[in-house]
Amino acid sequence: MPLGGLGEFGMNCMAIRWGNDIVVIDAGLMFPESELLGVDIVVPDITYLLNNRDKVRGIVLTHGHEDHIGGLPWILSELNVPVFGTEFTLALVENKLEEHQLLDQADLREIRAGSRFNLGPFTINPIQVTHSLVDCVALAIHTPIGVVIHTGDFKVDPTPTDNRLFDLHTFAEYGKERSVLALLQDSTNVERRGYTPSERAVRGRFDEIFARAERRIFVTCFSSSIHRIKIAMEMAWEYSRKVVLVGRSMTESTEIAMDLGYLEVPSGTMIHPSQIRDFSPDQVCVLISGTQGEPMSALSRAAVENHKHARIERGDTVVLSSRIIPGTERPTFG
Ligand SMILES: [Zn+2]
Numbered sequence: 001m002p003l004g005g006l007g008e009f010g011m012n013c014m015a016i017r018w019g020n021d022i023v024v025i026d027a028g029l030m031f032p033e034s035e036l037l038g039v040d041i042v043v044p045d046i047t048y049l050l051n052n053r054d055k056v057r058g059i060v061l062t063h064g065h066e067d068h069i070g071g072l073p074w075i076l077s078e079l080n081v082p083v084f085g086t087e088f089t090l091a092l093v094e095n096k097l098e099e100h101q102l103l104d105q106a107d108l109r110e111i112r113a114g115s116r117f118n119l120g121p122f123t124i125n126p127i128q129v130t131h132s133l134v135d136c137v138a139l140a141i142h143t144p145i146g147v148v149i150h151t152g153d154f155k156v157d158p159t160p161t162d163n164r165l166f167d168l169h170t171f172a173e174y175g176k177e178r179s180v181l182a183l184l185q186d187s188t189n190v191e192r193r194g195y196t197p198s199e200r201a202v203r204g205r206f207d208e209i210f211a212r213a214e215r216r217i218f219v220t221c222f223s224s225s226i227h228r229i230k231i232a233m234e235m236a237w238e239y240s241r242k243v244v245l246v247g248r249s250m251t252e253s254t255e256i257a258m259d260l261g262y263l264e265v266p267s268g269t270m271i272h273p274s275q276i277r278d279f280s281p282d283q284v285c286v287l288i289s290g291t292q293g294e295p296m297s298a299l300s301r302a303a304v305e306n307h308k309h310a311r312i313e314r315g316d317t318v319v320l321s322s323r324i325i326p327g328t329e330r331p332t333f334g
Pocket of ligand 1: 063065131153
């Protein structure tokens, strides 16, 4: 039962039911088109779940992108069921629930790729996949009549920066089994031919930019793009630049990644935003929120001299290292 995310960008949410038991996969939100003035976010219609609330055993998250976890506060406030996710995904969820004062009553349970767990009549096997952020899983959901494979989002990256490889072997094993009932697979640009380059492929381009930049470098990417953030940080060290985090989402996700060991930062590298002016412009690299040109984001404010610490000046280099989400290109580049 898809509750969102099919034929549209965002708001991924799927319910799988066997008899009197329902497991929900992901709980995403959607960012509205700019025509929907006054609407901040769009969340799935969970009437079906509310009408069957005694049957819902839990929500299992494939990864930490907003279009997979962003709807959780709204869903949990009406239906407080256990939430299962990997370590990194749950760290993002914790921040989000804390913001909505829902963390205390939430029942968060950590899962790991390769460790099966039971939920009602279902046995769920999380399978490591690679994507533009870290700690992502596909789910093999064993039901009493066979297996349903839900891939979550993925890109097959043979050289992820965290060296945690896509578990093709387990997919192949399921492929040999006759009991797989269905493969649920959905990925942006799935209709396009060819391959998506590895996250590491941006390194060469970053290197060119860092070699050429004479003044401050501002790098923006999705705050969840830990692979990109890692590469940008490594470049900064190579070019003897201090790294500064500006903007709440960038700061939060980078700090989580540092806490969980995805980013190892040599001491003395990071500086506080208030110290930007203490260093000459060629010694600073600013990692900043606002890749989609959100009007109140740090990047937009830095661009119009409306940010307390960060200000983009003539000769600075601004690197937008991300795809533009369909529907958001106008505010950014209009
Ligand atoms: Zn994703």
